[in-house]
Amino acid sequence: xxxxxxxxxxxxxxxxxxxxxxxxxxxxxxxxxxxxxxxxxxxxxxxxxxxxxxxxxxxxxxxxxxxxxxxxxxxxxxxxxxxxxxxxxxxxxxxxxxxxxxxxxxxxxxxxxxxxxxxxxxxxxxxxxxxxxxxxxxxxxxxxxxxxxxxxxxxxxxxxxxxxxxxxxxxxxxxxxxxxxxxxxxxxxxxxxxxxxxxxxxxxxxxxxxxxxxxxxxxxxxxxxxxxxxxxxxxxxxxxxxxxxxxxxxxxxxxxxxxxxxxxxxxxxxxxxxxxxxxxxxxxxxxxxxxxxxxxxxxxxxxxxxxxxxxxxxxxxxxxxxxxxxxxxxxxxxxxxxxxxxxxxxxxxxxxxxxxxxxxxxxxxxxxxxxxxxxxxxxxxxxxxxxxxxxxxxxxxxxxxxxxxxxxxxxxxxxxxxxxxx
Amino acid sequence: xxxxxxxxxxxxxxxxxxxxxxxxxxxxxxxxxxxxxxxxxxxxxxxxxxxxxxxxxxxxxxxxxxxxxxxxxxxxxxxxxxxxxxxxxxxxxxxxxxxxxxxxxxxxxxxxxxxxxxxxxxxxxxxxxxxxxxxxxxxxxxxxxxxxxxxxxxxxxxxxxxxxxxxxxxxxxxxxxxxxxxxxxxxxxxxxxxxxxxxxxxxxxxxxxxxxxxxxxxxxxx
Numbered sequence: 001x002x003x004x005x006x007x008x009x010x011x012x013x014x015x016x017x018x019x020x021x022x023x024x025x026x027x028x029x030x031x032x033x034x035x036x037x038x039x040x041x042x043x044x045x046x047x048x049x050x051x052x053x054x055x056x057x058x059x060x061x062x063x064x065x066x067x068x069x070x071x072x073x074x075x076x077x078x079x080x081x082x083x084x085x086x087x088x089x090x091x092x093x094x095x096x097x098x099x100x101x102x103x104x105x106x107x108x109x110x111x112x113x114x115x116x117x118x119x120x121x122x123x124x125x126x127x128x129x130x131x132x133x134x135x136x137x138x139x140x141x142x143x144x145x146x147x148x149x150x151x152x153x154x155x156x157x158x159x160x161x162x163x164x165x166x167x168x169x170x171x172x173x174x175x176x177x178x179x180x181x182x183x184x185x186x187x188x189x190x191x192x193x194x195x196x197x198x199x200x201x202x203x204x205x206x207x208x209x210x211x212x213x214x215x216x217x218x219x220x221x222x223x224x225x226x227x228x229x230x231x232x233x234x235x236x237x238x239x240x241x242x243x244x245x246x247x248x249x250x251x252x253x254x255x256x257x258x259x260x261x262x263x264x265x266x267x268x269x270x271x272x273x274x275x276x277x278x279x280x281x282x283x284x285x286x287x288x289x290x291x292x293x294x295x296x297x298x299x300x301x302x303x304x305x306x307x308x309x310x311x312x313x314x315x316x317x318x319x320x321x322x323x324x325x326x327x328x329x330x331x332x333x334x335x336x337x338x339x340x341x342x343x344x345x346x347x348x349x350x351x352x353x354x355x356x357x358x359x360x361x362x363x364x365x366x367x368x369x370x371x372x373x374x375x376x377x378x379x380x381x382x383x384x385x386x387x388x389x390x391x392x393x394x395x396x397x398x399x400x401x402x403x404x405x406x407x408x409x410x411x412x413x414x415x416x417x418x419x420x421x422x
Numbered sequence: 423x424x425x426x427x428x429x430x431x432x433x434x435x436x437x438x439x440x441x442x443x444x445x446x447x448x449x450x451x452x453x454x455x456x457x458x459x460x461x462x463x464x465x466x467x468x469x470x471x472x473x474x475x476x477x478x479x480x481x482x483x484x485x486x487x488x489x490x491x492x493x494x495x496x497x498x499x500x501x502x503x504x505x506x507x508x509x510x511x512x513x514x515x516x517x518x519x520x521x522x523x524x525x526x527x528x529x530x531x532x533x534x535x536x537x538x539x540x541x542x543x544x545x546x547x548x549x550x551x552x553x554x555x556x557x558x559x560x561x562x563x564x565x566x567x568x569x570x571x572x573x574x575x576x577x578x579x580x581x582x583x584x585x586x587x588x589x590x591x592x593x594x595x596x597x598x599x600x601x602x603x604x605x606x607x608x609x610x611x612x613x614x615x616x617x618x619x620x621x622x623x624x625x626x627x628x629x630x631x632x633x634x635x636x637x638x639x640x641x642x643x644x
Contacts, residue, residue: 020507330492330520416464
């Protein structure tokens with residue numbers, strides 16, 4: 001069999017019969033080419049979507065969650081219903097102890113985020129209202145902050161010394177500073193207090209409600225400036241990578257209920273948002289897309305290969321006489337069968353390779369078109385090489401199987417009958 | 423291609439010696455083509471025996487028949503049966519391909535046989551660029567290239583005018599002169615007279631089998 005494959009004459013025979021009917025060959029090739037093209041573009045696109053989601057989430061710890069206080073809905077332990085809950089700074093250590101799956105807990109406090117006014121910030125003749133956050137340096141472990149060159153985020157010394165420093169947003173910089181000015185080291189006036197700018201953060205989409213004009217100051221400074229005591233608006237938390245985020249969320253709430261003396265069944269006392277769960281859902285969606293693309297791809301390839309079988313069947317009919325002549329001249333049934341089979345596999349393979357090239361080309365174009373659009377969750381659409389090889393293998397396998405039908409057909413007609421046909 | 427059975431040949435027995443040139447004659451339906459097909463192993467007889475070059479031909483499956491055809495037999499058909507997308511030379515090379523003979527060797531031998539039938543300069547032409555007589559000569563070259571023991575021709579001149587027919591018969595006679603056995607199915611009296619023996623069939627039986635004095639075709643060819 002291998003001898004036949006590597007024989008130059010075999011290929012000469014095959015090229016001869018392929019060239020004989022160029023239109024037939026072209027139509028056949030297009031069928032499979034289309035199949036593999038669809039498969040490549042689809043699975044590349046779904047991989048691009050996958051990568052895109054991954055990129056959108058990369059600023060935020062994948063299994064992060066947020067907890068805030070609400071109002072109780074069940075009377076408990078002598079408290080009436082509808083009691084306003086308030087998270088406190090010491091909840092941080094308490095949660096770290098009670099929920100060992102938690103890696104980081106960052107207390108946060110803010111103005112001008114959930115209703116209410118932000119702080120009015122002035123500089124020279126310019127001013128604006130901006131949301132202000134009181135934060136700890138640990139926040140960056142949960143939601144990474146991209147700081148432009150030359151700047152930094154809040155550090156522990158800022159916290160310890162209650163420094164009046166701030167990290168401003170891209171938009172804040174544009175609105176308060178001239179283009180030529182370097183804001184780092186300069187001062188802005190926030191609620192009549194001067195703050196030194198230590199960094200400018202790049203806006204990242206994944207954080208939820210944050211924007212490109214947010215100002216971050218040390219938690220302790222916030223507390224002193226706005227007289228908020230040990231109050232915490234919400235906790236941003238990250239669980240260890242292997243933790244089950246849904247279970248962690250449950251544990252956190254249970255622990256908080258004990259500490260704040262809330263009825264264990266009270267679901268309203270604390271609110272939470274589980275980014276990990278959302279992320280898992282998105283992941284599920286994109287893996288669903290992957291499966292879909294594989295299924296659709298295989299189905300289209302199958303359709304294409306069946307097309308090849310079909311056209312070869314017609315071609316065998318057309319060539320009945322030629323095959324009869326060949327057999328009268330001494331071609332054994334095995335040789336005739338082999339020729340048809342190799343033709344089938346060869347056509348499939350050529351079509352497949354062309355389809356892969358075309359698909360890669362289209363993916364490259366899509367990539368160029370989407371590369372500067374960072375809000376679209378679509379990045380680097382690729383198809384793993386093993387998928388491509390798998391698809392090629394599948395096509396060769398199917399091409400062989402489907403080629404068997406016309407090949408068998410070609411030898412089932414006796415040469416004498418083949419020759420009689422005029 | 424019907425499935426209904428029809429007994430075409432009803433008991434035929436004859437021997438052909440090496441170097442003979444036999445015309446098989448008969449009206450249409452007399453079984454002459456069937457006889458030729460059985461001899462050519464394209465068809466199988468329901469009963470009886472067939473010995474070719476001391477070798478009994480029996481229990482033929484397709485593969486065996488193909489090998490025998492390739493080794494022992496050459497075919498010439500009324501409708502030439504050349505492969506249209508191959509050149510004259512490639513057509514002649516084809517039987518050698520199935521003998522697994524090397525390409526260069528094949529080419530040389532095919533060229534030699536094309537020259538033998540007077541078509542050396544036409545080697546690279548496709549069948550549709552050749553006249554009927556030329557096509558048939560390509561077919562003869564193709565039948566001869568594998569150096570068969572027997573050449574079977576089914577109405578080789580059926581599609582040709584008489585002048586071309588005679589030219590072709592001249593070629594066939596020359597071949598016969600080299601010792602190759604020829605069996606020619608024909609219904610034309612003048613063609614049959616150019617052979618050395620005439621076998622008459624009617625309704626599946628031999629009604630006449632006689633040796634004749636061969637008429638040389640080149641006496642007609644001017």
